[in-house]
Amino acid sequence: MFLAVVTFSNIGPKGREMEFKQLRYFSVVAELESFTAAADRLNVTQPAVGMQVRKLEESVGLKLMLRHSRGVRLTPAGRVMLDHARSILDMIAQTERALGKVRNEDSAEIRIGVTPSLSTVFVPRLLELCYEQYPELSLIFTQGLPSELVEEMRSGKLDFCFTNREIDKKNYESVPLYFEEIRLIGAIDEIGKLPDPVPFETLASLPIVLDGRDTQLASILQRELSKNDLYLEKVTEVRAIQIRRTYATKRARFCIAPSALFYSEILSGVCATRSLGIPDLLRCIQLGGPRVEAMTAAEGRVRELAITIIEQMVSEDVLGWTLPEHQ
Secondary structure, three states, X not given: OOOOEEEOOOOOOOOOEEEHHHHHHHHHHHHHOOHHHHHHHHXXXXXXXXXXXXXXXXXXXXXXXXXXXXXXXXXXXXXHHHHHHHHHHHHHHHHHHHHHHHHOOOOOEEEEEEOHHHXXXXXXXXXXXXXXXXXXXXXXXXXXXXXXXHHHHHOOOOOEEEEOOOOEOOOEEEEEEEEEEEEEEEEHHHHOOOOOOOOHHHHHHOEEEXXXXXXXXXXXXXXXXXXXXXXXXXXXXXXXXXXXXXXXXXXXXXXXXXXXXXXXXXXXXXXXXXXXXXXXXXXXXXXXXXXXXXXXXHHHHHHHHHHHHHHHHHHHOOOOOEOHHHO
């Protein structure tokens, strides 16, 4: 990745330069409204994030963020900066994509970001079908949470990514693929004792293990339970997928996750699922990538294969997925 430097000779007390890293760190903090969450996503320390934001503020000679008890909020100058920072980051990512296409013109290497649940049920099918139809293409997969994958694509590290948000930017767009529900998952003997959907009072008392990285899921659960003066009484956060699977299959704890993450366990009858009856846990999964008119032939082929496979998986009706038009 090249270093992007933007010079503003008339901004700030000394006309200093703004670096790509400063803009990127600032944008992530602004999106998450938290230095701690931004450091976790960027895989750096919190002081490192704070230092880059301070350098950016020094460059422009204005205060861009204000800290408060629940995180940070943008100042008026910060809101203006965020709009321009996102445009600059998108432009840089597009430039890197163009350069990457030149570098990989002969090898036709396509980089795809997938969620943990898609790694087991979707990736093998795409690899097999792509090898059969387009053996000259090389597919490289990166696993992460939807929000992380969007950031990776915007920074030029991915050509496509699966996300739960709509993308409609100058250089990128998304196509809705399917709806999936985040459900309660557990050993079949234990979860069979629970009603469907699971009442909030019951959910609050269950031993639950959550993905420690998925702050969005934790926030949704906390918000819905708090409406009824409830909270998760026995929650454990674990990042490792295999450990969460072990918890569920050994009847130690319940998981809250997409059914696809436990596809093998559900198919074999080891685990089963229950709905939580929370509307925000029904999410539309989209395939983000370059705008169709800007795609290379190789990118277009991979996009078409991905859509075909998803439509086939929906028709199999194993994972509870539904097409967008059926919602």
